[in-house]
Amino acid sequence: MSTLLEMSGVSVSFDGFKAINNLSFRIGEPELRAIIGPNGAGKTTFMDIITGKTRPDEGRVLWGEKSVSLLKMSESQIARAGVGRKFQKPTVFEAQTVRENLAMALKNKRGPFDVLFYNKTRAGAERIDAIAEEIGLSDQLGRISGELSHGQKQWLEIGMLLAQDPRLLLVDEPAAGMTPAEREHTTDLLRRAATKHAVVVVEHDMEFVRRLDCKVTVLCEGSVLAEGSLDHVTANQDVIDVYLGR
Ligand code: ADP
16 A cells, blocks of 8 residues: 555644644555544644645645645645545535536546537446446436435535545545434445545544544544554543543
C-alpha cells in the first residue's frame, strides 16, 4: 500500500486558538480509515485542510507518488487531483433521475465538450451501470432522486463522487439518520470503495466504526491522541478519559 497523503507538523489557529496542533497523518492507497474524536477535536478542520478550504499556518501536506504539496494547489486543483468530499447532508439533484445524477457527475469529470456524447455512448452507459451496481441502486436508475430514501440519496451521492474517479474520498458521518439495514449497506459500500480508493470516514457512531473494521485515528484538541484498531484505541486510558470527559 503506497502512501497517498501525508501531513506533518500541521497547525491551524483561529483567532489565536489552535484548532489543529502539530498534526501528523498518513493514509495509503487503497485504505479505509475512520476518524473519531469529541466535538471540537478538529475533524472538520482536518478535512478542510485536505480540500484546501482552510490553509494551515505551519506544516506540510504531501500528495501522491511525486509528493506534491497540496498547499500550493487551489481547491479546484485539489478536487481535480482526486480528492472528493461528501458532506453529511446528501446534495443530489432531486428533480433528476438517479441515472441523470450519475451522468452529470461523469460530465463534470469529462469536461463540457465531450459530455453530450460521452453520456450517450456505450462506455458512458456502462460506467453508469457499473457505479449503480457498486452503490446498490441498479434497480433505481430511472427513479426521480427526490423520491429516494435518505440512505439511497447518500449512496447516490457517494456514487456521484465515484463517477469522478477519486483517489481519496472524505466522508462525513455517513450513517447518521440511517436505518440499521441502510447502515449495513453503507458499511459494505464503503469497504468495497476502500479496496480501490483511500477512504476517510469521520463518524461518531462507534458501532458503525466497529463494522467498518479498519484502522482508527482518534483526534483530540487538534492532535492525534491514538491510532490503531478500535479495540486498541478504546483501551487507551487517554481516549477513555476524553470520552468520559475527565
Ligand atoms: P470537530 O469537527 O471535531 O467538531 P472542528 O474542526 O469543527 O471540530 O473545530 C475545531 C475547533 O476549532 C473548535 O473549537 C471550533 O470551535 C474551532 N473552529 C473551527 N472553525 C473555526 C472558525 N472558522 N473560526 C473560529 N474557530 C473555529
